[in-house]
Amino acid sequence: IVSFTNGTVTYQNTLEHLNILDEDYFFQLLDCMRRQDMAGAMLLFDQINRKGFEGDLVLNGFAEFIRNLLVCKDAKSASLLEVVEGMQAKYIQVAQQTSLSYLLSALNILNDTEVNYKMARNKRLHVELALIKLSFLQQAIELTTDKGTVVKKKRVDGPIAFKTKMIQSLAPPAPPTLPGQAAVKPSSNPTQPSAAHLSSSTPEAKLFVAQTAAPTPAPVGTIKTGPKKSLLEALKEKAGSNYEIEEVKEAMPLTEESLRAFWDAYIVQLEQQLKHSAVGTFRIASLEIESDIHFTVRVSAVTAQKFIESEKMVLIDQLQTQFNNRAINFTILVEEGEKEDVPLHMRLNSKQKFERIAEQYPLVRELRDKLRLEIDY
Numbered sequence: 001i002v003s004f005t006n007g008t009v010t011y012q013n014t015l016e017h018l019n020i021l022d023e024d025y026f027f028q029l030l031d032c033m034r035r036q037d038m039a040g041a042m043l044l045f046d047q048i049n050r051k052g053f054e055g056d057l058v059l060n061g062f063a064e065f066i067r068n069l070l071v072c073k074d075a076k077s078a079s080l081l082e083v084v085e086g087m088q089a090k091y092i093q094v095a096q097q098t099s100l101s102y103l104l105s106a107l108n109i110l111n112d113t114e115v116n117y118k119m120a121r122n123k124r125l126h127v128e129l130a131l132i133k134l135s136f137l138q139q140a141i142e143l144t145t146d147k148g149t150v151v152k153k154k155r156v157d158g159p160i161a162f163k164t165k166m167i168q169s170l171a172p173p174a175p176p177t178l179p180g181q182a183a184v185k186p187s188s189n190p191t192q193p194s195a196a197h198l199s200s201s202t203p204e205a206k207l208f209v210a211q212t213a214a215p216t217p218a219p220v221g222t223i224k225t226g227p228k229k230s231l232l233e234a235l236k237e238k239a240g241s242n243y244e245i246e247e248v249k250e251a252m253p254l255t256e257e258s259l260r261a262f263w264d265a266y267i268v269q270l271e272q273q274l275k276h277s278a279v280g281t282f283r284i285a286s287l288e289i290e291s292d293i294h295f296t297v298r299v300s301a302v303t304a305q306k307f308i309e310s311e312k313m314v315l316i317d318q319l320q321t322q323f324n325n326r327a328i329n330f331t332i333l334v335e336e337g338e339k340e341d342v343p344l345h346m347r348l349n350s351k352q353k354f355e356r357i358a359e360q361y362p363l364v365r366e367l368r369d370k371l372r373l374e375i376d377y
Contacts, residue, residue, distance in 0.1 A: 021048065021053050021057065021058070021061055023065065023083070023087065025044065025048055026061065026062055026065040027090070027094065028044055029041055029044055029045075029062060029131075030065075030069075030094065030098070032044065032135070033106075033131075033134045033135050033137070033138075034097075034098065034102075034138065036135050036136060036138065036139065037135065038131070038132055038135040038136070041131045041134070041135055042128055042131055042132075045058065045127065045128065045131060049124070054123070055117065055123050055124060055126065055127035056114065056117050056123075058127065059110055059113055059114045059117065059127060059130070060114060062110060063107060063110040063111065063114065066103055066106050066107045066110065067107065068081055068082065068083060068091055069091060069094060069095045069098060069103055070095075070100075070103050070104070070107070072088075072091045072092045072094075072095035072096075073095050073096075073100055073103070078092070099138075102137060102138055105137055106134055106137060109130060109133050109134060109137070110130065110134075113126065113127070113129075113130040249324045250324065251323060251324045251325040252322075252323040252324055252325070253292060254289060254291075254292050254293065254295065254323060254325075254328065255289075256287070256289060258323070259287055259289065259295065260287065262318075262319065262322055263282065263287060266282065266315060266318065267279055267282045267283060270282065270311075277307060278307045278308075278310070278311060281299065281303075281304040281307040281308060282307075282308070284299070284300065284304070285297050285298065285299050285304070285308065286298045293325060293327040293328050293329065294328070294329055294330065294331070295330045296330065296331050296332075296333055297330055297331070297332050297333070298333050298334075298335055299332065299333070299334055299335070300334070300335055301334065302334055304334075305332050305334050308332050309332060312330075312332075316328070316329060316330070354375060
């Protein structure tokens with residue numbers, strides 16, 4: 001630092017060359033937010049971001065700054081202040097100018113923003129939204145003291161008049177009655193005409209009967225009531241002629257004659273597919289029935305085992321269809337006495353190969369020791 005500053009070391013030079021996020025930035029941020037200067041706060045964050053400080057570092061540092069201000073609010077907890085010497089007085093002064101409610105709400109917003117920072121796709125926008133909330137926090141959340149207790153400020157202190165509208169009745173309006181006429185109530189049974197007679201001394205009196213609503217027709221597509229049908233009958237009606245019950249066939253026993261006949265038929269199928277290598281393997285393989293649902297195929301070489309394994313899925317599917325039994329399966333075994341003679345160089349690993357070469361040619365080991373070579377096995 002001395003060489004970069006030409007022998008003049010100051011606090012600002014040290015911060016600039018070590019690229020440290022100074023607390024003065026947080027004091028400026030808080031000042032912009034208390035004045036509801038959203039543009040100033042966002043420009044200050046842009047200045048911090050251009051110096052290489054990511055958003056999560058700014059959020060974490062600002063949250064720690066708010067925490068230190070909360071500690072300074074009470075003299076009992078002032079000893080918990082974690083700042084450099086000479087900054088305590090400034091912290092205490094700013095803490096006295098900021099309300100406790102604002103500090104608590106700001107700390108809560110910063111904590112939520114920092115938790116969701118990793119999941120945000122646009123990191124910069126995520127931090128800027130937090131700065132906008134903090135800029136208008138004093139206006140959004142206002143607290144007052146009511147009889148020594150802290151309560152939320154009521155948005156409305158008095159009643160508010162609002163307009164109501166009567167709900168109209170859905171019943172049909174009653175027919176008007178003329179002078180000298182009387183209306184007769186409809187009978188309790190709407191399907192029968194009313195038998196009530198009006199006895200009046202006026203011969204011109206007429207009878208008014210309330211009209212009854214005509215019965216609504218049944219909606220199209222409703223199921224007619226009648227005897228319930230069984231599920232089988234309903235399926236037959238829905239499927240029609242395509243509905244047929246297929247009888248489950250009985251599983252055929254696995255015998256040597258039937259298995260050999262199926263095996264020979266599959267060999268013919270392989271010949272038609274021009275798989276001549278597999279045909280030779282299937283012809284020399286021996287079959288041994290272990291149980292009603294399992295048999296063993298014995299071959300003389302590993303290559304023959306590979307040929308049969310390549311056809312195993314198709315072979316099992318045709319076997320189960322032929323014998324009507326989905327449990328049939330088989331195992332492929334290589335006979336012990338007829339294993340293929342694998343060359344020696346294919347059976348040795350890298351270290352064993354080097355040791356064998358060193359035994360035949362001792363100068364190879366001597367060369368390794370003189371040159372101090374390390375062999376990567």
